[in-house]
Amino acid sequence: MIIEDKTTKEPLGQSGIVLQNIESQAELEIGYMLKRTAWGNGYAAEAAKGCLTYGFEEMKVRRMVSLIRPENEASVKVALKMGMKKEKTISKWDQIIDVYSITRDGENGSLEK
Numbered sequence: 168m169i170i171e172d173k174t175t176k177e178p179l180g181q182s183g184i185v186l187q188n189i190e191s192q193a194e195l196e197i198g199y200m201l202k203r204t205a206w207g208n209g210y211a212a213e214a215a216k217g218c219l220t221y222g223f224e225e226m227k228v229r230r231m232v233s234l235i236r237p238e239n240e241a242s243v244k245v246a247l248k249m250g251m252k253k254e255k256t257i258s259k260w261d262q263i264i265d266v267y268s269i270t271r272d273g274e275n276g277s278l279e280k
């Protein structure tokens with residue numbers, strides 16, 4: 168979905184939930200990206216938390232992840248602000264990727280309830 172300025176309606180970036188294959192498991196990832204001029208205002212964290220609430224309360228999934236390159240400190244902070252914890256490091260897209268995850272009940276588990 169589009170992230171926009173609530174007052175001016177200016178488009179600032181995107182955030183959403185996408186299906187990913189992680190080590191042969193289906194996972195739902197919360198992704199986020201903003202145009203550079205919009206960074207540092209808390210917009211990504213606000214949008215990502217909205218996705219998390221939607222996934223748990225509307226889609227009724229048990230578990231969601233974010234896939235983050237370890238050097239992307241801003242993205243790590245957004246994942247931590249959502250309450251995610253670093254679970255493991257994988258190789259994907261020919262890159263080292265950290266998997267951050269959170270479950271509705273605080274337990275590790277599968278995607279479905």
Ligand SMILES: CC(C)(COP(=O)(O)OP(=O)(O)OC[C@H]1O[C@@H](n2cnc3c(N)ncnc32)[C@H](O)[C@@H]1OP(=O)(O)O)[C@@H](O)C(=O)NCCC(=O)NCCS
Nearest residue numbers: 199200201206207208209210211212234235240241242244
């Ligand atoms: C990652 C991204 C979405 C963060 O957006 P944002 O709106 O600036 O994030 P927030 O303001 O919600 O919070 C980011 C936090 O990281 C911090 N931060 C920002 N840039 C940073 C940097 N280069 N190094 C370390 N920390 C940084 C901010 O200070 C903030 O921390 P704070 O809340 O403790 O002050 C944005 O940088 C982006 O679009 N990057 C390019 C796309 C991308 O990397 N997407 C994620 C792919 S996994």
